[in-house]
Amino acid sequence: MSEHCECANSRPQGGITFLTGSVLECEQVAKETFRLRIGASPKTLAEDQNGWNILVQQMVPGQFVMVRQAGKLDPLLGRAFAIYQTSEPTATHLPTAAVQSTTVVSTGRLPWVEIVYLRVGKATTAFSSLKPGEAVEVWGPLGNGFPLLDPTHCDHLICVAGGIGQTPMRLAIEEALGHRPFLGRSIHTQNSTGDVSNAIVRPIPRVSFCYGARSGDYLADVSAFESEGAQVHIATEDGSQGTQGRVTDLIEQLVKQDSADSRQRTCLFVCGPQPMLVAVQRQMAELHLHGYLSLETPMACGLGICFSCVAKIKDAQGRWDYRRTCTEGPVFEAQSVLFE
Ligand SMILES: Cc1cc2nc3c(=O)[nH]c(=O)nc-3n(C[C@H](O)[C@H](O)[C@H](O)COP(=O)(O)OP(=O)(O)OC[C@H]3O[C@@H](n4cnc5c(N)ncnc54)[C@H](O)[C@@H]3O)c2cc1C
Ligand code: FES
Numbered sequence: 001m002s003e004h005c006e007c008a009n010s011r012p013q014g015g016i017t018f019l020t021g022s023v024l025e026c027e028q029v030a031k032e033t034f035r036l037r038i039g040a041s042p043k044t045l046a047e048d049q050n051g052w053n054i055l056v057q058q059m060v061p062g063q064f065v066m067v068r069q070a071g072k073l074d075p076l077l078g079r080a081f082a083i084y085q086t087s088e089p090t091a092t093h094l095p096t097a098a099v100q101s102t103t104v105v106s107t108g109r110l111p112w113v114e115i116v117y118l119r120v121g122k123a124t125t126a127f128s129s130l131k132p133g134e135a136v137e138v139w140g141p142l143g144n145g146f147p148l149l150d151p152t153h154c155d156h157l158i159c160v161a162g163g164i165g166q167t168p169m170r171l172a173i174e175e176a177l178g179h180r181p182f183l184g185r186s187i188h189t190q191n192s193t194g195d196v197s198n199a200i201v202r203p204i205p206r207v208s209f210c211y212g213a214r215s216g217d218y219l220a221d222v223s224a225f226e227s228e229g230a231q232v233h234i235a236t237e238d239g240s241q242g243t244q245g246r247v248t249d250l251i252e253q254l255v256k257q258d259s260a261d262s263r264q265r266t267c268l269f270v271c272g273p274q275p276m277l278v279a280v281q282r283q284m285a286e287l288h289l290h291g292y293l294s295l296e297t298p299m300a301c302g303l304g305i306c307f308s309c310v311a312k313i314k315d316a317q318g319r320w321d322y323r324r325t326c327t328e329g330p331v332f333e334a335q336s337v338l339f340e
Contacts, residue, residue, distance in 0.1 A: 039112025162272020
């Protein structure tokens with residue numbers, strides 16, 4: 001963890017749920033980009049509905065799910081997708097201990113998760129012709145997720161996305177702005193009696209979203225980020241929308257007037273293709289900015305078993321070792337990642 005950045009509970013404690021669900025909605029949201037809502041349907045057995053409830057209640061921003069089409073042998077393996085949105089958690093009033101058991105109260109509302117994906121290969125091409133009612137297998141929540149930032153130490157969160165790297169940012173922004181507390185972690189203001197049970201979640205005062213894409217037609221769901229209350233800044237390589245250039249240009253514009261002290265109280269969450277992560281990591285070092293990269297290393301099991309997803313990660317002494325992106329990531333402190 002960065003010395004500048006105080007955060008709590010970066011690693012959720014919940015278990016992994018294996019589920020079969022139904023496609024509830026699917027729509028194209030940008031060029032080659034699709035939103036898929038999967039969850040329990042009215043036909044889903046009560047115990048499976050409970051499983052979906054647990055997934056929705058236990059996840060934190062920046063975590064992901066593995067998804068595969070039920071009954072299909074090709075492709076056999078699931079693919080990783082950031083959790084973009086979920087149904088309203090139904091039991092946030094329950095104490096954490098109750099939620100970590102499987103005893104979750106169902107309120108009758110059917111739980112779901114949404115992913116947003118770019119059609120790039122076999123699985124995502126097959127997903128793009130899924131129809132409502134078709135069966136999909138999902139397991140999660142997986143990975144560590146973004147840390148919870150403490151507004152005492154961070155007063156500006158900049159979420160930086162390259163292309164489809166925008167997907168983990170929606171919930172990160174919701175949490176940072178205090179719109180949605182995620183179970184088991186929140187920075188509270190205690191009331192005068194010191195009772196934290198009905199305390200107020202303290203938001204990060206300023207949240208910016210820097211979103212870069214090849215061209216405007218690849219930008220997905222920008223209005224959702226605006227309505228969350230983030231200050232949205234767009235860059236496209238061809239200049240068809242926003243600033244002509246890259247997300248690194250947006251970061252520079254945002255922080256160039258800031259004092260060294262103010263930069264210390266700024267934190268970046270970054271996700272996108274590897275060349276973009278390399279460029280942002282270098283820029284963060286030059287501008288003395290700290291934060292976290294979310295890696296999209298190819299994965300096979302998503303469960304920590306196969307070691308297909310390792311990345312080179314440095315420790316505080318500068319020694320590196322392989323870390324599994326699926327269990328120890330996908331979020332790592334920005335300067336700890338060694339790119340080849
Ligand atoms: C933690 C995590 C979160 C992720 N979140 C998202 C998300 O929210 N949305 C999203 O869209 N993606 C996300 N990804 C990436 C996604 O999992 C991959 O893009 C996934 O592999 C797509 O599956 P596919 O079968 O469609 O493509 P694959 O067939 O697995 O292909 C993946 C990539 O390899 C290339 N490729 C495939 N075959 C070849 C070949 N023979 N030669 C050269 N290149 C080839 C494809 O063009 C493509 O770029 C995430 C990944 C991780 C690890
Ligand atoms: S994907 Fe199998 S160990 Fe990470």
